[in-house]
Amino acid sequence: MKTAGVKAPLTEGKSSQNTDDYKLMYTIPTLPGSSGSPVLDEKGRLVSVNFAGISYTQNFNYGIQPGKIRAFLKKCDISI
Structure with missing residues (x-):
């Protein structure tokens, strides 16, 4: 598959805790704009x-x- 020259970095981290039924906390560095x-x-x-x-x-x-x-x-009622 060809890309536009952008390479996604792979960073190792650890899942540190399930903070509640929805959120998972992890130790992976991210930058603003990484949501999603x-x-x-x-x-x-x-x-x-x-x-x-x-x-x-x-x-x-x-x-x-x-x-x-x-x-x-x-x-x-949104199908994926």
Whole structure:
């Protein structure tokens, strides 16, 4: 597959905690504008979708688990 020359960086991190039923906290550095980026496991499976970070550090960020996103879309009658 050809791209426009943009390469996505791969960064290793650890899932540090499930903060509630929806959010997953992990230690992967992200930058502003990374919301919506996938967080993948070592096999390339989607673990969460990045949505927020702690402003005073890059190393603690939050994602939403894919099952929760699917449930929300289904509840809103949005098919994917």
